[in-house]
Amino acid sequence: MEQQKGASTFGMWVFLLTELMMFGGLFASYLIYRLKFYAAWEAGSSSIDVHWGFINTLVLIGSSFTMAMAVWAAQKGDKNKQVMFLIGTMILGAAFLGIKGIEYKAKYDECHIPGHIIGKAFNASGGCMADGKVTGDIAKEFMEHQAEIHKPVPEAFAKQTADQTQIFFSFYFAMTGLHAFHMVIGLGLLGWLTLRASRGEFSGQYFTPVELGGLYWHFVDIVWIFLFPLLYLINRTHG
Amino acid sequence: MSQNSHPTPLLYFVIVMCLFVGTVVTYKAATIDMGIWNPIVALAIACTKAVLVVLFFMHVRYSDKLTKVTVVAGFFWLMILITLSLSDYIGRGFQVAP
Numbered sequence: 272m273e274q275q276k277g278a279s280t281f282g283m284w285v286f287l288l289t290e291l292m293m294f295g296g297l298f299a300s301y302l303i304y305r306l307k308f309y310a311a312w313e314a315g316s317s318s319i320d321v322h323w324g325f326i327n328t329l330v331l332i333g334s335s336f337t338m339a340m341a342v343w344a345a346q347k348g349d350k351n352k353q354v355m356f357l358i359g360t361m362i363l364g365a366a367f368l369g370i371k372g373i374e375y376k377a378k379y380d381e382c383h384i385p386g387h388i389i390g391k392a393f394n395a396s397g398g399c400m401a402d403g404k405v406t407g408d409i410a411k412e413f414m415e416h417q418a419e420i421h422k423p424v425p426e427a428f429a430k431q432t433a434d435q436t437q438i439f440f441s442f443y444f445a446m447t448g449l450h451a452f453h454m455v456i457g458l459g460l461l462g463w464l465t466l467r468a469s470r471g472e473f474s475g476q477y478f479t480p481v482e483l484g485g486l487y488w489h490f491v492d493i494v495w496i497f498l499f500p501l502l503y504l505i506n507r508t509h510g
Numbered sequence: 511m512s513q514n515s516h517p518t519p520l521l522y523f524v525i526v527m528c529l530f531v532g533t534v535v536t537y538k539a540a541t542i543d544m545g546i547w548n549p550i551v552a553l554a555i556a557c558t559k560a561v562l563v564v565l566f567f568m569h570v571r572y573s574d575k576l577t578k579v580t581v582v583a584g585f586f587w588l589m590i591l592i593t594l595s596l597s598d599y600i601g602r603g604f605q606v607a608p
Binding site for chain 2: 277280281284285287288291292295296298299300302303306321325328329332333335336338339340342343346420482485486489490492493496497499500501504505506507508
């Protein structure tokens with residue numbers, strides 16, 4: 272059984288490393304474009320609500336804690352605690368996705384979804400209306416911010432930077448979207464594990480599925496731990 | 511299976527508190543202007559948090575050598591991806607968008 276558990280764990284890690292490379296490709300290209308379009312990255316990052324990102328980070332880290340506790344409870348053979356912690360992890364995971372939905376909706380309202388795929392066309396230079404007033408004017412905010420902390424920038428540069436934030440938002444939606452997709456899969460896995468746990472299938476002798484599910488969930492948490500500072504905290508040194 | 515000791519709920523609680531503190535510190539540090547050090551500090555804290563999750567929540571600290579080598583190899587591979595891709599672009603004389 273030990274050898275089987277060792278083999279399963281090894282296989283799961285190899286899979287997680289392929290996932291790491293997939294996200295790694297996005298991180299590497301994010302980095303390259305950030306170096307090329309730093310002003311746009313800064314402007315785009317400043318327009319995302321950092322509070323939701325912060326809360327989401329705490330929620331996801333909390334869910335990693337409940338997941339680790341679920342593995343511990345499975346090893347102990349405590350059926351009730353296993354199910355409790357697995358359900359707790361699912362609730363926190365669902366909360367994360369709900370907050371993500373709120374954030375995406377805010378971006379939609381502000382016309383910051385790249386291109387013209389979904390409803391409102393991308394517009395970061397004052398052309399976006401919501402509830403009868405102008406919203407999501409990154410060009411204006413960028414000019415104000417630069418005048419405040421650096422030195423004033425010409426309006427043409429601000430407008431160009433605002434246009435370039437389309438690239439930033441492409442990365443924002445691609446990376447958080449892929450991450451959210453992994454969360455949804457994770458919730459499915461957790462549901463399956465909860466079902467099996469409630470049937471008393473796990474004990475100190477055999478709790479490998481819970482352990483491997485935990486590895487997956489922690490991996491998704493680690494991806495977010497890097498996404499949060501890279502997307503939300505590029506430049507938050509407002510006064 | 512080599513075991514130093516089993517992780518306890520108390521240990522998990524300590525780790526998650528460290529992670530929470532790390533998150534708050536990351537946020538606060540981002541509001542302070544440290545110039546070039548901002549992204550470095552942010553990534554350093556993120557790496558520390560990731561290491562804590564990998565070692566303790568993912569039980570790598572208590573795992574056999576095969577698992578440990580696999581994890582290190584994976585991150586090494588990621589570094590190859592990032593480093594070689596970056597050096598390609600930097601070596602071209604990267605122009606900031608006009």
